[in-house]
Amino acid sequence: MFIGVTGYNHESSAALVDKNGVLVDFYREESLSRIKGDKSFPKRSIKKLLDTNKIRIKDIERVAFYERPLSAFLHIIKEASMHMPKSLPLLTHQFRNFNRSSVSCYLDFAKFFKGLESKLIYSDHHLSHTLTALPYSNSKKDICSVVIDGFGDRSTASISQVVDPTEINELWECPYPVSLGLFYSSITDYLGFAINEGEYKVMGLASFGDSNSKSAKLVRGLMDWDTTSNKIISDMSFFDYHLSTSNSFSSKLEELLGPARNPFVQLIQGDSDFQRCADIARGAQDLTIYLLGKIFTHAHKITNSRRFLFSGGVSMNSASIDSLAQLPFVDEIIIPPSPGDSGCAIGAAFYCYIKSNYYSDLKISKPSLFPSRKEVRNDEYLTEQIISNEFSVLERDEYDAFLNAAELIKAGEVIGTVLSCSETGPRALGNRSLICDAKNKEAVKNLNTVIKNRSPYRPTAPAMKYEIAQKYYKLRPEISECYKSMGATCKCLENNLSLDFPTTHVDGTARIQIVENNSSLDKLLSILQPMGIDILANSSLNVSGDPTCFDLVDGLMVCSRTKLRYLLTDLGLLKRKT
Amino acid sequence: MKKIESELLIFYETAHAELASALEMLAASKLTDSPKQVFGYFMHAKDEYNHARSFFKMLSMRGKRASIETARNYRFTSPSLITKGYISDKGFLIDTMKLKDFIAFVYTNELLAKSSFENILTLVGNTTEEGKRISDIMRDELRHHGMAKKHFLNHYPALQPWQLMLYRTRETISNKGRKIYDANLKFLDRLLTPLYRAMAYIAGTIAKKLNLNEFKRDGKNLMNIPTNSIL
Ligand SMILES: [Fe+2]
Ligand SMILES: [Fe+2]
Ligand SMILES: [Fe+2]
Numbered sequence: 001m002f003i004g005v006t007g008y009n010h011e012s013s014a015a016l017v018d019k020n021g022v023l024v025d026f027y028r029e030e031s032l033s034r035i036k037g038d039k040s041f042p043k044r045s046i047k048k049l050l051d052t053n054k055i056r057i058k059d060i061e062r063v064a065f066y067e068r069p070l071s072a073f074l075h076i077i078k079e080a081s082m083h084m085p086k087s088l089p090l091l092t093h094q095f096r097n098f099n100r101s102s103v104s105c106y107l108d109f110a111k112f113f114k115g116l117e118s119k120l121i122y123s124d125h126h127l128s129h130t131l132t133a134l135p136y137s138n139s140k141k142d143i144c145s146v147v148i149d150g151f152g153d154r155s156t157a158s159i160s161q162v163v164d165p166t167e168i169n170e171l172w173e174c175p176y177p178v179s180l181g182l183f184y185s186s187i188t189d190y191l192g193f194a195i196n197e198g199e200y201k202v203m204g205l206a207s208f209g210d211s212n213s214k215s216a217k218l219v220r221g222l223m224d225w226d227t228t229s230n231k232i233i234s235d236m237s238f239f240d241y242h243l244s245t246s247n248s249f250s251s252k253l254e255e256l257l258g259p260a261r262n263p264f265v266q267l268i269q270g271d272s273d274f275q276r277c278a279d280i281a282r283g284a285q286d287l288t289i290y291l292l293g294k295i296f297t298h299a300h301k302i303t304n305s306r307r308f309l310f311s312g313g314v315s316m317n318s319a320s321i322d323s324l325a326q327l328p329f330v331d332e333i334i335i336p337p338s339p340g341d342s343g344c345a346i347g348a349a350f351y352c353y354i355k356s357n358y359y360s361d362l363k364i365s366k367p368s369l370f371p372s373r374k375e376v377r378n379d380e381y382l383t384e385q386i387i388s389n390e391f392s393v394l395e396r397d398e399y400d401a402f403l404n405a406a407e408l409i410k411a412g413e414v415i416g417t418v419l420s421c422s423e424t425g426p427r428a429l430g431n432r433s434l435i436c437d438a439k440n441k442e443a444v445k446n447l448n449t450v451i452k453n454r455s456p457y458r459p460t461a462p463a464m465k466y467e468i469a470q471k472y473y474k475l476r477p478e479i480s481e482c483y484k485s486m487g488a489t490c491k492c493l494e495n496n497l498s499l500d501f502p503t504t505h506v507d508g509t510a511r512i513q514i515v516e517n518n519s520s521l522d523k524l525l526s527i528l529q530p531m532g533i534d535i536l537a538n539s540s541l542n543v544s545g546d547p548t549c550f551d552l553v554d555g556l557m558v559c560s561r562t563k564l565r566y567l568l569t570d571l572g573l574l575k576r577k578t
Numbered sequence: 579m580k581k582i583e584s585e586l587l588i589f590y591e592t593a594h595a596e597l598a599s600a601l602e603m604l605a606a607s608k609l610t611d612s613p614k615q616v617f618g619y620f621m622h623a624k625d626e627y628n629h630a631r632s633f634f635k636m637l638s639m640r641g642k643r644a645s646i647e648t649a650r651n652y653r654f655t656s657p658s659l660i661t662k663g664y665i666s667d668k669g670f671l672i673d674t675m676k677l678k679d680f681i682a683f684v685y686t687n688e689l690l691a692k693s694s695f696e697n698i699l700t701l702v703g704n705t706t707e708e709g710k711r712i713s714d715i716m717r718d719e720l721r722h723h724g725m726a727k728k729h730f731l732n733h734y735p736a737l738q739p740w741q742l743m744l745y746r747t748r749e750t751i752s753n754k755g756r757k758i759y760d761a762n763l764k765f766l767d768r769l770l771t772p773l774y775r776a777m778a779y780i781a782g783t784i785a786k787k788l789n790l791n792e793f794k795r796d797g798k799n800l801m802n803i804p805t806n807s808i809l
Contacts, residue, residue: 033601044669071808074809075793078788081788088778091779094778095774154795166801169799170796197655246651259646382616543627554604557623560620
């Protein structure tokens, strides 16, 4: 058995791969600690891997950490040291927290899981991203991997050629501190949204902006691609992320674009500042699409590949994938369901597996979209008092519960789901979701505002079967895998009914989900389609600011804290009392 | 402006504390094996979540009025629950404490929470909307305190109320101690910052000379880099 682990700098997680190259289990620490974006050493995740799968430390052959800790540390220090004294607070912070950085992961293993520390190995950060994406591709050979994130352990973007899983050659990198990911985060921060959380809001806000506006053009000019050196270039004086612990952008950016936004003031359409902010977001999105195009073109040029793996935080920018798919040399783009750093535990675990089976026949199976093991707890017994006091059980039988839920959806209700195993990535795909009829405007509005308090700039995702999606949206076969995990948006077909769906964005796009065969949503849609409902609006089951629900207790809690009334669970269909 | 800043700090910290207790109670609800306790901790967690929401709302009301620079300092992100010590990096209390200590901890802390809200109540005024909400929250805390007491005595009938008093005194002292400790730390921090900076300056001067070209992986097979290297 092999374990992969991430943590410290970004969200932490742990994954388990068995001796046959199968991803058996995966947990994000935030799911278990309920602390959104938890970056602490993933002790709960590792413990759960061991407990749920009934394995002991001696059954673990190797554990891999997803990056090279000292490398990450030194690159930040080196860059900051070039800008003393301005960077002194950052340097002081780095040195003082040395023992809390990933450098201490060996010690944390020794402290929490005695014996595992001696099995610890390290993978390169971007290699972990590549190895997270690779298993999701049908062919594991001759494919180009593009990784773009904020910062790994050396670089902020890279291109490698995957000859086979044992030979992955790096051919290009963008060295720190120039970073497309950190640029996007800085704009997120400038617009008053939280870094690592608010990026999708910027992406949604961009659709309201005008590419030809002054603000958009100014932002668009902050970075560029140099055609002679094939490098990303950036005027770093607009940013402070490499110099400061608290500021991601500099006062010069405020001189350029106007004052940053107060994070406590909600940005609402119609506000005086709304258009300026939307234009700034548009500029950031335009620049991202432009640079992604350049990087992919360069990747094709140096590898000759027409098939691509795409991972790292920037690949979560689902609104830019559709234009990548239209590049003339692209045959296929694979984005893993958890392309950010928390997914890297999967790549790190596969790294162990490949290293241990270097000369034998490698079998890397395509992981499920729902890799977490089902809870072994006796939920029925443990939650009996919560349920008997706060809920009524409408239906216990599985099929009848689904049927009943379908009827409620038809009647315009919103349903929460806590079914089977949990999703890999940040997007709920039906097992930990809030769902309703996607064409019912009232129901979707109810889901977004009354229950979810969702940001108004990005509509809820519509989920459907493939043959239905074809009727409404311009699907691109090059990215068909991405649609399964909501990894890419697509355009509504021209003059199509879908332009009017409440799940369609102002720019006529939707972040669709094509449901996996035999998944919970597939089963539900099979019942709903004859009733005339072929698309479900799908959002994650959580109160905003919290991680997506993980277990039944979390689901019951969301129901108790919000106006959500129905919960479809493995114990049956529940209705909240009062 | 000074007033807003000090109020922001109070609501920022209190929101942290309330959210942390919600998570502690939720964790307890998931770890205990009696359905009755699962329910008890669940309802307690729900109350604490609601308290946290109220304090976040009060924080946000003040944040809107503050200067952007000040407001940015009081923006909440969940991982600070750990970095600020509201949740231990060793785990939840229910994971690290004996059950008896845990119940006693809840018992005493609910009362301490209530008394700290008295100060906030004075700040916002009894009769305001916020004041009313805080009074409600104080009533909740008193109820939690009563429940914990009952739970404790049910569980350990051999224990006498005076023993709980003992726990309470101990916890009150350690809480005071924590505050003094905190103040000491802050003082030390101020004292040591110039020293740390000087050290960082020296280290930075050395780091400037670091040649990181060795980290270049251009053309290299990433799978062949030594697995035990942290560089
Ligand atoms: Fe990354
Ligand atoms: Fe409370
Ligand atoms: Fe309480």
